[in-house]
Amino acid sequence: MSVLVRGDAPLLGVLGARMAALFADLHRAHGVDVRTRAEVRALVAAGDGTDVGAVELVDGTLLPASLVVVGIGGAPRSALARDAGLAVADDGGIPVDAHLRTSDPRVFAVGDLAAVAHPFLGERVRVEHWDAALHHGETVAAAVVGADEPYDRLPYFFTDQYDLGMEYTGWTGQGYDEVVVRGDEAARELVAFWVRDARVVAGMNVNVWDVVDDVQALIRSRARVDLGRLADPTVPLPDLAG
Numbered sequence: 249m250s251v252l253v254r255g256d257a258p259l260l261g262v263l264g265a266r267m268a269a270l271f272a273d274l275h276r277a278h279g280v281d282v283r284t285r286a287e288v289r290a291l292v293a294a295g296d297g298t299d300v301g302a303v304e305l306v307d308g309t310l311l312p313a314s315l316v317v318v319g320i321g322g323a324p325r326s327a328l329a330r331d332a333g334l335a336v337a338d339d340g341g342i343p344v345d346a347h348l349r350t351s352d353p354r355v356f357a358v359g360d361l362a363a364v365a366h367p368f369l370g371e372r373v374r375v376e377h378w379d380a381a382l383h384h385g386e387t388v389a390a391a392v393v394g395a396d397e398p399y400d401r402l403p404y405f406f407t408d409q410y411d412l413g414m415e416y417t418g419w420t421g422q423g424y425d426e427v428v429v430r431g432d433e434a435a436r437e438l439v440a441f442w443v444r445d446a447r448v449v450a451g452m453n454v455n456v457w458d459v460v461d462d463v464q465a466l467i468r469s470r471a472r473v474d475l476g477r478l479a480d481p482t483v484p485l486p487d488l489a490g
Contacts, residue, residue, distance in 0.1 A: 250311050251275060252286040252303070262416075266427050267440055267452065271409070274436065278410050291316060322376070324361050337363055341374045346398035347391040348384055356391070358384035368400045368468065369419050377405040402464055412436055415460050418450025418467050430481045431456060439463070446472040465489050 251258065257268035258275075272282050287306040294301030294314075303311045324340030335343050335351035341363035348356045348364065359381035363374040383401050390397035406415045424442040431438030431454075439459060442450040447470055451463035462485035466473075469489040477483045 249279070250281040250283060250303075250313075252288060252305075252311075253282065253284045254287060256284050258282070263452070264424075264427060264442070266429075270433065270436065270454070274409060274412055322360075326361060329357065329361070337372075339374075341372075343372060346400070347396075348388050348399060349391070356388045358388060364399055366400065366419075367398050368402070369421070371421060373403060373419060373421065375403045375405075377403075379404050402467060404460075412455060413457075414452060414454045416450065416452040417460055417464055418442065418448070420444075420450050422449075424449055426475075428475050428478050430479045441466075441478055443473075443475065443478070446475065448473060448478070459485065462486055462489075 255261075257265065257272050259271050260268040262268075263271070272284075275282050288303055289306045290304045291300050291313075292302040292304050292310065293299070300313055300316050303313050303316060305311070324342075326336045326340045326342055329342050329350070330336050332355070333352070334355060334357075337343055340361075342350055342357040342361045343363045343365070344350055344357050345365050346367045348358055348362060350357050360374070360376045362380070362384060363372045365371075366373045380401075380403070384399065387397060387399040402417050403419050404415070404417045406413070408414075420442050422444065424444045426443055428441045428443055429438050430441075437455045438453075439456050440452045440454070441448045441463075448463070448466045451459075451467065453459050453463070466485055466489045471489050473488045478488060
């Protein structure tokens with residue numbers, strides 16, 4: 249099997265170079281031909297002309313293929329909101345306040361479309377993952393009955409690939425200075441932290457479990473941390489937030 253990536257690594261935009269390389273190496277270790285900076289010119293038909301037979305790259309390489317999965321991303325379908333006169337962002341997302349109200353306070357937006365004015369993160373956040381849609385409904389229900397319960401859940405997603413399980417929480421929309429790792433990176437058993445100004449802004453646990461709550465507490469504390477202690481697995485995470 250081959251995986252073709254237009255950039256320098258899969259998941260690069262989300263995880264950055266160091267952690268994206270971890271996932272690329274994982275696939276290679278399981279026999280996948282991961283090709284980066286790959287540009288596809290055409291899908292080539294098989295001999296009978298009814299099925300795909302190969303993928304042609306712009307450099308002329310032909311990769312035999314009987315099945316091709318094309319992942320090119322998605323665009324928000326916000327035409328209904330636009331036709332209804334609601335404000336729509338340039339990227340197609342629908343700006344909502346912390347209670348998920350659109351520019352018309354009688355109308356709410358939830359899920360992948362909702363660009364939430366996040367009260368903790370201090371910026372608009374739009375997360376394309378079902379976890380957001382799952383919890384947006386709780387906020388809307390509270391708003392409908394008059395409860396003041398803004399949506400301040402930290403972004404979260406997970407993935408299971410081969411024998412690797414990962415959970416990611418937090419937000420790096422304003423950038424980060426470095427990634428600090430505690431654990432065994434070579435064995436893919438670790439917790440990685442994205443750090444800005446000595447504060448943890450996001451974390452990812454890989455084959456290490458029951459730490460998401462501690463990582464979120466550390467993010468919410470906004471505490472400046474000693475990076476050496478952050479990398480030390482013998483130092484409990486709650487101690488860093490204190």
